[in-house]
Amino acid sequence: MKSLALLHASQLVTLAGPKRPRVGAEMSELGIIRDGGILIRDGRIAIIGPRAEIEKKAAGAEIVDLGGRVVLPGFVDAHTHLVFAGNRIDDFERRARGETYEQIAKAGGGIWSTVEKTRAATEADLFAQAKKHAEWFLKCGTTTVEAKSGYGLTVEDELKILRVMRQLNRETPFEVVSTFLGAHAVPRDSPGEKYVDLVINEMLPRVAKEKLAEFCDVFCERGYFDVEQSRKILSAAKQLGLKLRGHVDQLTNSGGAKLMAELGAATADHLEKTDEQGIAALKNANVQPVLLPGSVYALGSTSYPRAREMIEAGLAVVLATDFNPGSSPTPSMPMVLSLACTQMKMSPPEAITASTINAAYSLNRDDIGSLEPGKAANVAIFDCEDYRELAYWFGFPQTHAVFVRGKQISF
Ligand code: NIG
Ligand code: FE
Numbered sequence: 410m411k412s413l414a415l416l417h418a419s420q421l422v423t424l425a426g427p428k429r430p431r432v433g434a435e436m437s438e439l440g441i442i443r444d445g446g447i448l449i450r451d452g453r454i455a456i457i458g459p460r461a462e463i464e465k466k467a468a469g470a471e472i473v474d475l476g477g478r479v480v481l482p483g484f485v486d487a488h489t490h491l492v493f494a495g496n497r498i499d500d501f502e503r504r505a506r507g508e509t510y511e512q513i514a515k516a517g518g519g520i521w522s523t524v525e526k527t528r529a530a531t532e533a534d535l536f537a538q539a540k541k542h543a544e545w546f547l548k549c550g551t552t553t554v555e556a557k558s559g560y561g562l563t564v565e566d567e568l569k570i571l572r573v574m575r576q577l578n579r580e581t582p583f584e585v586v587s588t589f590l591g592a593h594a595v596p597r598d599s600p601g602e603k604y605v606d607l608v609i610n611e612m613l614p615r616v617a618k619e620k621l622a623e624f625c626d627v628f629c630e631r632g633y634f635d636v637e638q639s640r641k642i643l644s645a646a647k648q649l650g651l652k653l654r655g656h657v658d659q660l661t662n663s664g665g666a667k668l669m670a671e672l673g674a675a676t677a678d679h680l681e682k683t684d685e686q687g688i689a690a691l692k693n694a695n696v697q698p699v700l701l702p703g704s705v706y707a708l709g710s711t712s713y714p715r716a717r718e719m720i721e722a723g724l725a726v727v728l729a730t731d732f733n734p735g736s737s738p739t740p741s742m743p744m745v746l747s748l749a750c751t752q753m754k755m756s757p758p759e760a761i762t763a764s765t766i767n768a769a770y771s772l773n774r775d776d777i778g779s780l781e782p783g784k785a786a787n788v789a790i791f792d793c794e795d796y797r798e799l800a801y802w803f804g805f806p807q808t809h810a811v812f813v814r815g816k817q818i819s820f
Contacts, residue, residue, distance in 0.1 A: 413449040413786075413815055414467035416460050418480040419794040421445030422761065423457060424779035430697060430725030430770040436759040439796070440779075445480070449786040452814035457780055478809055479796045481761070482780050483552025483787035484742040485768035488654075488678050488699050488729035491556035491577075491585065492539045492570045493523050494530035497734040510708050510736060511632070511660070520560070520594040523734055527560035527570070535573045542732070543583040545740040548820050550789035550808045553584040555654075555729075555772055557626055559593030562604075564611050567591050571621035582813040584787075586772045588654060589613070589622040592634050592642050605638050609645045617649040623773070624675065625651040629665040636664050643672050652773065654699070658683040670694035676727065676771050680714040681705060688715070692722050697771045700763070701731035702748035703739045716753035726755075727771045728763040743807065746800035757797040786815040 425440035446463030448456040448470060456466060500518040504510070513519055527535070546554060556574050561567040567589065574587045591608040595601045616622050625646030629639040643653050653674035657665025659681055666687030669677035677683075677691055678699040691698060700714050719726050728745050731737035739745075742764050749760040769778025776784050790810045791799060799807060811818045 412455070412470040413473065414446060414463055414470040415449070415473050415475055415480065415788065416446040416464060417475045417477055418445045419443070419477045420479050420796055421447070421457065421780065422479065422481045422796050423781065424482060424762065424766045425781050426766070426779070428775060430767045431762050432723045432725050433720065436720060436726070436762040437756060439758050439761060441796070447480070447780065447786070447788065449815045452786055452816070454780060454782050454784050454786050456782060475790060477794060479791045479793050479799070480780070481550065481789050481791070481796065482765050482778055483789045483811060483813065484550050484764050485772065485774070485778050486546065486551045486554040486729050486732070486742060487676070487727050487768040487771045488701060488731050489554045489556050490559060490731070490733035491542060491554060492535055492558070492573045493560045493734055494526040494535060494538060495523065495734065496738070497523065500735060504709060520735060521597060523560050524562050524594065524596065528563070528566050532569050532573060535570065536576055539573050539577055540581060542740060543577060543581055544820060547583060547811050547818050548806060548808055549741045549743060550791065550811060551740065551742050552787040552789070552811065552813050553586065553772070553774070553777055555586045555588055555624070557588040557590040557593070558622070559590030562591065562594065562596040564607070564615060567612055568615060568619070568621065571616065575621065582816060582818055584813070586624070586774070587622040588624040588626050589616045589646070589651070590626040590628070592627040592639070594628065594633055601638070605634070605641060608642055613645055613649055617651065623652060624654050626654045626656060628656040629663065629668065630656065630659060631661050631663065636668050639665070640668060640672070643674070647672065654678055658687060662687070666691055669696050675773065679704070681712050683714065685718065688719055688722050688724070692724055697725045697727050697767065699727040699729050699771065700749070700753065701729055701737065702752055703745055704731045704737035706748055706752070707737050707739070713752045716749065716755050720755070720759060725767050725770070726759070726763045727768045728760060729768065743799050744803060747803040750800045757800045760800055761796065786812055788812040
């Protein structure tokens with residue numbers, strides 16, 4: 410591949426720093442280079458620094474003038490449900506008319522209605538829809554996502570979803586880190602304990618054998634999987650070498666954060682109802698919280714997780730979209746930045762750190778999430794002069810261009 414020089418960034422937000430997730434005051438240190446440039450070779454960052462310095466070393470390289478725009482590492486979205494069929498606009502209208510997420514699920518909407526559509530879809534149908542959604546993410550400046558299965562709930566349908574993620578990785582520039590979430594809901598056609606056994610005895614061994622996922626997740630919640638069932642499933646996954654994430658304390662404070670700490674999970678996600686004891690448990694076990702304000706917003710709730718307390722406790726906070734058809738139909742990390750700043754009182758630099766470098770480490774990736782020599786040239790360029798504008802203006806796209814591994818994505 411030819412070398413490429415990106416020149417004249419108003420702010421090059423590098424996130425350069427220690428090779429680990431950032432905590433406390435470090436979350437505010439973005440390593441900004443004014444009037445910056447990047448020299449890219451073979452899809453990786455060769456040199457990054459002031460524009461004049463890069464220009465001197467750019468002989469023979471293709472030059473791209475950034476025109477005084479803001480440059481960030483591509484966002485890393487560490488919690489999505491990327492692959493599903495259809496949508497849930499009917500649930501959306503019912504919520505607008507006053508019904509709750511739980512009421513709608515009981516009445517035949519909710520996760521189960523997406524499961525029925527996803528089971529009926531072919532792998533090719535799911536791939537086509539997922540590919541369209543992947544383009545949405547890229548248009549918002551996101552170059553890597555974590556994606557969960559969980560709308561199949563049979564051995565074959567869960568594997569079908571995970572194979573779609575693998576195909577996206579192989580056939581598109583979009584980068585997907587796969588998580589098995591067989592325990593997303595108890596299927597209507599299978600009683601709870603029997604389904605837990607199916608997840609442990611049949612699904613997990615197949616997922617591990619076919620190397621279809623790096624992580625295992627569960628929805629630990631009243632009416633879904635209780636703490637005991639979640640512990641069983643996650644322990645079995647750990648035995649098979651999968652790393653752990655979990656949907657915990659979203660609707661009720663059921664001890665989910667403590668369970669993730671006990672199991673040494675990589676992340677505990679949602680945490681809307683987690684209290685100070687849960688926060689302390691996460692800190693002691695070095696578990697990263699993944700906060701999903703898009704789902705709080707879209708469910709019409711005001712119960713945002715306690716981001717400030719988590720940052721003050723020294724947790725390496727992550728922000729993600731929770732992109733899914735039910736509770737968070739947004740692929741937009743800039744929207745999540747806006748919610749994080751306005752609703753959870755995170756500062757703009759903290760929110761950027763949480764959606765880039767901290768997210769990358771939560772996925773066990775050390776070659777993305779910051780712009781430093783040797784890292785993948787996953788770069789997002791935005792039509793603004795100050796990176797804080799990304800969180801400030803909301804509801805419209807500011808993405809100008811996106812590069813994945815040094816290649817510009819057209820959209
Ligand atoms: O992360 N909490 C469980 N799962 C999703 C919602 C999925 C759905 O409603 O389809 C979430 O919010
Ligand atoms: Fe989720």
